[in-house]
Amino acid sequence: MDRAPKPEAPDAFAAADLRVGRVTEVLPFPQAAKPAWRIRVDFGDLGQRWTSAQVTRYRAEELTGRLVVGAVNLGRKRIAGFTSEFLLLGAVGADKHVRLLRPDDGAEPGDPVA
Template sequence: MTPRKDQIPADHFFSADLRVGRIVTVEAFPEARRPAYRIQVDFGPAGTLWTSAQVTNYSPEELKDRLVVGVINLPGKRIAGRTSEFLLLGSYADGGLVHLLSPAAEATPGDAVG
């Protein structure tokens, strides 16, 4: 189990721009040190962004068209020569397995999460 983190001021949390998106592209990412995909997500009016994610416990077919939650206002991060433009959110099970967070089925790309 991951220990609880220190408290932060509420404005730190509320400055994160969390949005609903729909996965539109899933590509193999063999350049990454750990097994990962390059994933493109449509965040509606907020734009379409790319990230890399260690979510290979899902098949590309399971990921395509899936609604997800991402943090879209973090600075880009270079991973294996590519820029990751947002953070895809999920929970970590014991052993590091990632379970993606899923918004309600009626959510639409671009919806704010708060």
């Protein structure tokens, strides 16, 4: 099976607006079908946005203040009555746990990811 990227793949990736953000608030989300948090992230000049993420292996205290990476231009999605405004990015290991992407020190909320 050929898994080579399609020619339009670089353009599709460039169309995603990936930004650095800082987690400012983490709330329980008991209405979600799978365990999840409601997470508010500050994206600098882009403002604060909410998302729902199945990253409950992290405690709320671990997430609050942490730098993360989010795709901010994919539209909104309703999840169990909650509006998720961006996609929080992470790597999914063989154990199915999401490990959040984290920029190096010096990155600031709102910085674009290249």
